[in-house]
Amino acid sequence: MKSLPFFCRGKVIRGFGRGSKQLGIPTANFPDSVVEHLPADISTGIYFGWASVGGSDVHKMVMSIGWNPYYKNTKKSMETHIIHTFKEDFYRETLSVAIVGYIRPERGFDSLGSLITAIRTDIEEAKEQLDLPEYSELREDNFFTAESSQIMNGH
Ligand code: ADP
Ligand code: RBF
Numbered sequence: 496m497k498s499l500p501f502f503c504r505g506k507v508i509r510g511f512g513r514g515s516k517q518l519g520i521p522t523a524n525f526p527d528s529v530v531e532h533l534p535a536d537i538s539t540g541i542y543f544g545w546a547s548v549g550g551s552d553v554h555k556m557v558m559s560i561g562w563n564p565y566y567k568n569t570k571k572s573m574e575t576h577i578i579h580t581f582k583e584d585f586y587r588e589t590l591s592v593a594i595v596g597y598i599r600p601e602r603g604f605d606s607l608g609s610l611i612t613a614i615r616t617d618i619e620e621a622k623e624q625l626d627l628p629e630y631s632e633l634r635e636d637n638f639f640t641a642e643s644s645q646i647m648n649g650h
């Protein structure tokens with residue numbers, strides 16, 4: 496995927512309201528404007544990278560891009576789970592992400608439990624990969640220190 500790493504930001508919107516947070520895996524959803532600007536070679540699937548809310552600390556993240564086959568969504572979404580415990584929700588804040596690597600395609604599951612187990616495995620994989628020098632250096636990228644109110648999408 497030539498477009499990786501891919502940097503983008505946008506306001507956090509309300510998602511599908513399926514209670515992902517109650518499952519211990521809240522996912523911050525991006526608006527359609529961000530989803531529509533993804534380069535064509537970034538296929539649907541599960542990715543890892545870095546994320547910052549409102550221009551503060553940069554944390555590890557996992558992201559799901561696509562139609563969530565388990566739920567058979569009709570709308571393509573980009574959902575980011577930040578590997579960090581926040582004190583409060585951050586709806587409407589600007590979320591900046593660097594999508595740096597690919598983990599696996601999206602798939603269906605025969606139970607919610609199996610979906611959650613798969614996501615837990617993705618999180619462990621992301622944590623390890625992001626410690627590799629080629630990925631960890633992107634945490635310091637200028638993208639995260641630039642004016643966060645400026646919306647930009649790009650490579
Ligand atoms: P929704 O269906 O509205 O996306 P979720 O249950 O997926 O609801 O929860 C997502 C919201 O939880 C985010 O928009 C954000 O405000 C909040 N949140 C709190 N901690 C995190 C986190 N670690 N990663 C992502 N979102 C988080
Ligand atoms: N949804 C799917 O239908 N299939 C998947 O393979 C899948 N993988 C995911 C991996 C990660 C790391 C994350 C954060 C989400 C994933 N989802 C997947 C989306 C999931 O269905 C959605 O976040 C739900 O709201 C969780 O309850």
Ligand code: MG
Pocket residue numbers: 510511512515521522523524574
């Ligand atoms: Mg969500």
